[in-house]
Amino acid sequence: MTQLTTIVQFQSRGILNIPKPIREIFKIDKGTLAKISVKDDAIIIKPVEAMSPFQFKPRIFSKKEIVRWLKEDTLDKKTLTKLKEKLKKSKALNQPIIKKWAKD
Amino acid sequence: MSKIFFDADVLFSLVYSQNPLSGAKRVLIHGYLEKYSFITSFPVIEEVRKNLSVYNNPTYLKKLKELLEDFNFLIIKILNEKLIDLYKNVVHKKDLHVLIAAIQAEADYLLTYNKKHFLTSKFIKFNLKLQVMNPKEFITKVILST
Numbered sequence: 569m570t571q572l573t574t575i576v577q578f579q580s581r582g583i584l585n586i587p588k589p590i591r592e593i594f595k596i597d598k599g600t601l602a603k604i605s606v607k608d609d610a611i612i613i614k615p616v617e618a619m620s621p622f623q624f625k626p627r628i629f630s631k632k633e634i635v636r637w638l639k640e641d642t643l644d645k646k647t648l649t650k651l652k653e654k655l656k657k658s659k660a661l662n663q664p665i666i667k668k669w670a671k672d
Numbered sequence: 673m674s675k676i677f678f679d680a681d682v683l684f685s686l687v688y689s690q691n692p693l694s695g696a697k698r699v700l701i702h703g704y705l706e707k708y709s710f711i712t713s714f715p716v717i718e719e720v721r722k723n724l725s726v727y728n729n730p731t732y733l734k735k736l737k738e739l740l741e742d743f744n745f746l747i748i749k750i751l752n753e754k755l756i757d758l759y760k761n762v763v764h765k766k767d768l769h770v771l772i773a774a775i776q777a778e779a780d781y782l783l784t785y786n787k788k789h790f791l792t793s794k795f796i797k798f799n800l801k802l803q804v805m806n807p808k809e810f811i812t813k814v815i816l817s818t
Contacts (some may be wrong), residue, residue, distance in 0.1 A: 641807055643693045
């Protein structure tokens with residue numbers, strides 16, 4: 569493992585800039601998560617991906633599976649009617665979020 | 673207050689589907705009214721985002737952002753390593769992050785269209801409080817039964 573030591577200065581609210589060479593070694597980008605822990609007299613910062621026991625790789629969904637999901641998601645009209653009645657009874661139709669998402 | 677964890681397939685459908693008969697959308701509306709908490713995870717959102725980006729339609733990403741904000745989704749960002757170790761053989765490696773995030777968040781329901789991926793014999797042996805179902809089942813078994 570590369571030995572690299574550098575001195576940096578804390579900014580307000582404990583913000584610290586990790587020097588670019590170190591960011592490059594650990595592939596730290598904007599949004600990279602890190603675990604911070606204390607051991608004896610040291611603060612240990614570990615990028616989460618580097619310590620993760622399994623690598624998460626987002627996969628691309630196939631058209632076939634998307635079609636299956638959409639089909640499986642479709643309610644029958646009887647169920648939808650029951651839900652609409654429930655919604656009417658709750659008098660929630662005027663709530664902004666409900667109005668926005670229940671348009672159709 | 674019960675908690676619902678959304679898998680990537682359900683979140684994706686919520687954004688992508690224009691279907692007025694969508695069950696997932698009704699889960700959101702009725703779950704919100706009945707004060708359920710909505711949960712997902714950072715990797716799940718990344719997967720949804722990546723798949724929506726394929727369509728090169730900026731309204732999809734905007735809708736995803738609005739959905740997460742409007743319904744006040746709790747987003748699990750860091751997975752508990754002890755849980756990963758405990759459940760690592762329960763489901764396939766590619767689905768493990770979803771199961772761990774749902775358990776970590778103490779979710780009552782995991783909504784997915786891929787129930788088979790989670791309901792393995794090993795999962796059942798753990799006898800967890802987490803119930804795996806698709807949105808349509810959630811509506812009939814939970815929303816309409818109360």
